[in-house]
Amino acid sequence: MITAHVESFEENLDYLKPLLPIHYQELALNQDKVPLSPQFDKYIAAENSGELLFIVLRNAGELIGYFIGFVAPGLHYSTCLTCQMDIFYVHPDHRGSGAGFQLFKFVEDQCKKRGVQRLFVGSKLHKDASWLFERLGYSPVETYYSVWLGD
Structure with missing residues (x-):
């Protein structure tokens, strides 16, 4: 059975780290130029100040998904x-x-409990999950564009 929980980012870092490369390989742009190198200390600082929302999905205790928001x-x-x-x-x-x-x-639900009034989410166009947000009743509000300016 899949369950969702608010948990500590810092306490789950060792469980999260094996999923990040899979997530990166599937979704990240410019992988030949930009290696995966999260600033975990920034996430932990945000968590310690109450500004990080870390939600996990678990299946029989195993971490199978997550949401990180500020x-x-x-x-x-x-x-x-x-x-x-x-x-x-x-x-x-x-x-x-x-x-x-x-x-x-x-x-x-967790955002409402924290008094959040507005939630912004997004989807990569090359691995589109917009259908999920549309079925949840979200409205599209902006499109981002990217260009590689490095060497």
């Missing part, structure tokens, strides 16, 4: 507590089971 007043809208998604992932073996819906319904 909770703070909006930079342009200081009166609006906002959760900005950093990353989310559901292991491919558990997609199609409703795990993504379960994850984001739990994210919504």
